[in-house]
Amino acid sequence: AAAAPGAGFSETADFLKVFQNEAVKPTWYEQKLYHMYDSTDYAGNLFNCPTVAYSGADDTQKQAADMMVAAAKREGLTFAYLIGPHTKHAYEPETKKELIKEIDALVQKGRVVMPQEVRFTTYTLRYNEDAWVKVDGLEKHWERTDVKAVRGDDGITVDTKNVSAFTLSQPLLTGNRGNTKMTIDGAAVETLPPSGKFEWTHHFSKVDGKWKHVHTVGDGTAAKRHGLQGPIDDAFMESFLMVKPTGKPINEKVGAWAETEMNRAVDAWRKQFRGEAPIKADDAITDADIADHNLVLWGDPSSNKVLARIADKLPIRWDGANVVVGKDTYSAADHVPVLVYPNPLNPKRYVVINSCFTFREYDYLNNARQVSKLPDYAVIDVRTPPSPRWAGKIVTAGFFDEKWQLQPDGGK
Incomplete structure (x- = not known):
């Protein structure tokens, strides 16, 4: 029914400047990837979430709440913001009582499960749903995407930005029978009567610049969608399986680099996420493994049997x-591609080539640094040794487009 944030960072760059006195100099793709976790970018989503924020007046982390208040104001939103006087990183007793009182009052009002109006902002299909609105496709990832949907007596009005497909779903008990008047971006769109007994669901897709009602999400071709949109780190948000090579590598330098990075990944997963990274040899991978997990393939098409099966189906070519x-062409003698892509053996899952989560030892010191460092793909020059920040020298990196194809500018 309500939120009561009280600590933690709300974005990366300014927080590190204030809290760590660190001058952040991100690459262009890191700047785009800040949109994955910078809460300030999503402040407009508090439209249907009553919020009471708190900070100690002398708390360095007050910066985070201040940033959210400013971001919400830019969205035309305000919320209660309580300050504990003469207090650092703790709740001031009297202010805490006031906070509890305000939250209790909001809880008494209850949650609006099916709001009349939804305002939703995202930059990625990883976050794609709010109430009865679901975004199924973007025109371009990592650009601001907005949906405003209003349910009224005379129908539903939807306004969008950077959206290529979306779904509306509502219980029939709302009184809306589903075949109501629909207006999208100022144009009337014809819909069909609801097929469900207890709820109605309508899918819409932009075709040649015009919105159309469609029967299913997607047209069957490869496309970025929720849970399959990148970047590399996204593959580790669901079940994954690391696949160890058993064959001879293309060359010793690349083979040694892959082995070192794989061992580091297993150790890093244990240290950062308190678990054992599952790992199997390439000759032991089963159809069930391919069906159930995102596969993280280490090695090259010569050393890894699974990678050999899919190498010619990936957008980045890699041979001896x-x-x-x-x-652009790079010598395979000292360059390694890392990437995430829909697994050609099971397009409902990812395949990752030669990477774990992409933040490294330098970033362990502050969780505001623990954000994605690489986009959908990169090429690493292994002549530069791995460091606490990078797995080698990044000679190129970029995002695949919405159809999982290479872009001329890498998606800048």
Whole structure:
């Protein structure tokens, strides 16, 4: 029914400047990836979430709440913000009583399960749903995406930005029978009567610049969708299985790098996420493994049997001589591609090549640094040794487009 944030960072760059006195100099793709976790980008989503924030007046982390208040104001929203006088990183007793009183009052009002109006902002299909609105496709990832949907007596009005497909779902008990008047971005769109007995669901897709009612989400072709939209780190938000190579590598330098990074990944997973990373040899992978897990393939098409099966189906080509990314070619003697992509053996799951989560030892010191460092793909020059920040020298990196294809500018 309500939220009561009281501590933690709300975005990366300014927080590190204030809290760590650190001058952050992100790459262009890191800046885009800040949209994954910067809560300030999503402040508008508090529209239907009553909020009472708290900070100690002398708390360095007050910066985080201040940033959220400012971000909400830019969205035309305000919320209660209580300050504990003469207090650092703790609740001031009297202010805490006031906080509890305000939250209790909001709880008494209860939660509006099916609001008349939804305002939703996102930058990625990983976060794609609010109440009765679900975003199924973006025109371009990591750009601001907005949906405003209003249910009225004369129908439903939807306004969108950077959306290519979306779904509306409501229980029939709302009184809306589903075949009501629908207006999307100022144009009337014809719909069909509801097929469900207890709720109605309508899918909409933008075709040649015009919205149309469609029967299913997607047209069957490869496309970024919720849970299959990248970046590399996203593959580790669901069940994954690391696949260890058993064959001979293309060359010793690349083979040694892959083995070192795989061992580091297993150790890093244990230290950061308090668990054992599951791992199997490439010759032991079963159909069930392919069906149930995102596969993290270490090695190269020569050393890893699973990677050999899919190498010619990936957008980045890798053979004994070269790594080819669009028009750019790198020597396979000392370059390694890392990427995430829908697994050609099971397009409902990811395949990751030669990477774990992409923040490294330098970022362990502050969780505001523990955000995605690499986009959908990169090429690493292994002549530069791995460091606490990078697995080698990043010579190119970028995002695949909404159809999982290479983009000329890498998605800048």
